[in-house]
Amino acid sequence: xxxxxxxxxxxxxxxxxxxxxxxxxxxxxxxxxxxxxxxxxxxxxxxxxxxxxxxxxxxxxxxxxxxxxxxxxxxxxxxxxxxxxxxxxxxxxxxxxxxxxxxxxxxxxxxxxxxxxxxxxxxxxxxxxxxxxxxxxxxxxxxxxxxxxxxxxxxxxxxxxxxxxxxxxxxxxxxxxxxxxxxxxxxxxxxxxxxxxxxxxxxxxxxxxxxxxxxxxxxxxxxxxxxxxxxxxxxxxxxxxxxxxxxxxxxxxxxxxxxxxx
Numbered sequence: 001x002x003x004x005x006x007x008x009x010x011x012x013x014x015x016x017x018x019x020x021x022x023x024x025x026x027x028x029x030x031x032x033x034x035x036x037x038x039x040x041x042x043x044x045x046x047x048x049x050x051x052x053x054x055x056x057x058x059x060x061x062x063x064x065x066x067x068x069x070x071x072x073x074x075x076x077x078x079x080x081x082x083x084x085x086x087x088x089x090x091x092x093x094x095x096x097x098x099x100x101x102x103x104x105x106x107x108x109x110x111x112x113x114x115x116x117x118x119x120x121x122x123x124x125x126x127x128x129x130x131x132x133x134x135x136x137x138x139x140x141x142x143x144x145x146x147x148x149x150x151x152x153x154x155x156x157x158x159x160x161x162x163x164x165x166x167x168x169x170x171x172x173x174x175x176x177x178x179x180x181x182x183x184x185x186x187x188x189x190x191x192x193x194x195x196x197x198x199x200x201x202x203x204x205x206x207x208x209x210x211x212x213x214x215x216x217x218x219x220x221x222x223x224x225x226x227x228x229x230x231x232x233x234x235x236x237x238x239x240x241x242x243x244x245x246x247x248x249x250x251x252x253x254x255x256x257x258x259x260x261x262x
Contacts, residue, residue, distance in 0.1 A: 032249050033256040034068070034238025042251045045237045046071070052213050052229060053079050066255050068234055069247025075226055083225050090209045090221040094136060098201060098208075101133035112202035116194060124192035136215070139207045140236060142193040150186025153179055196241050207232065207242070 036042050042065075049071065050057055055078035057065075065071050076082075095112065102119055103109040119126050123141045131138050143151065157180025164173035198204050209216070210232035213223035223229060235242040240249065250256040 032240060032244060032246075033253045034234055034240050034245070034249060034251055035253050036238055036251050038252050038254065041237060045234060045251070048233055048237070049075060049230065052233065053082065053226070054214070055079055066250060066252075067247065068230065068245055068249040068251075072227060072230055072247065075230060079226065085217070085222055087217070087220050087222045090212075090216045090223050091205055093216060093219060093221045094134075094208050094212065095201065095205050097134040097136060098130060098204065101130050102201070110201060112200065112205070114201045115199060116201065116204060122191035123194050124190060127192070136208055137211045138204070139195050139198065139211065139232075142195055144190055144193055146186055147190030147192065150183040150188075150190060153183030153186065155180075155183075157181070157183060197243065211236065 034041075034045075036045065046057060046062060046065075049055075053075055055075065057074055057078070061074050065074060099110045102114075116123075116126065121129065127138050127141045130136070157176050157178070160176035161173045161180060164170070164176055195207065198207060210224040210229040213229045216223045224232075231242060231245045234240075234245050234249070238245075238251075
């Protein structure tokens with residue numbers, strides 16, 4: 001399958017090929033999936049990987065890529081010197097930026113072990129403040145039931161409105177648009193939850209460093225190793241928690257089912 005993405009074509013094998021393209025390939029029962037969108041999800045991830053590592057993945061390489069391990073092998077082949085880069089400690093750079101944002105007037109008040117809850121801000125507001133103050137890309141905070149309800153109303157309402165308008169059902173389209181609008185305040189009111197595994201400033205630093213590999217390199221810092229960067233990006237694009245992503249993690253759920261099925 002060949003899809004247009006930006007200024008180049010990105011290819012991915014048809015899902016049906018995954019289980020048969022590698023004779024004798026066996027995947028363990030622990031294999032899982034990022035559950036990316038079968039059409040564009042993997043392409044979005046691939047493009048961000050290219051930008052982060054400053055590499056270009058050929059169409060032929062992309063066609064052979066169906067797991068995170070496959071993508072890691074490609075990244076390693078194109079960036080052999082990544083893990084030997086020089087510079088200041090990336091973790092230190094990120095920590096001091098976060099520290100200045102969390103407590104700008106007290107140089108000793110924030111330590112790596114400081115709980116993020118001491119800020120007194122809701123996670124959604126805290127992460128926005130930190131991102132604005134530091135210029136860093138932070139891991140996505142989790143939505144509460146309020147935010148998920150708002151997201152469903154907004155997405156469902158927009159889709160329903162489009163279908164209704166295309167089929168000439170103007171009144172239904174208007175009602176669907178109102179439903180979509182009803183989701184907006186719910187999204188804004190959502191306090192959010194801290195991402196799983198992130199409790200302290202040190203936890204946030206560990207998750208933030210891999211997501212800012214390119215900018216840290218430009219600032220003269222050392223980023224995380226290639227695997228840490230790759231799974232951090234994969235976690236942001238997919239639905240799987242960071243600590244559950246491994247080399248056998250598939251991009252798509254259907255690919256996993258075909259590869260592990262009878």
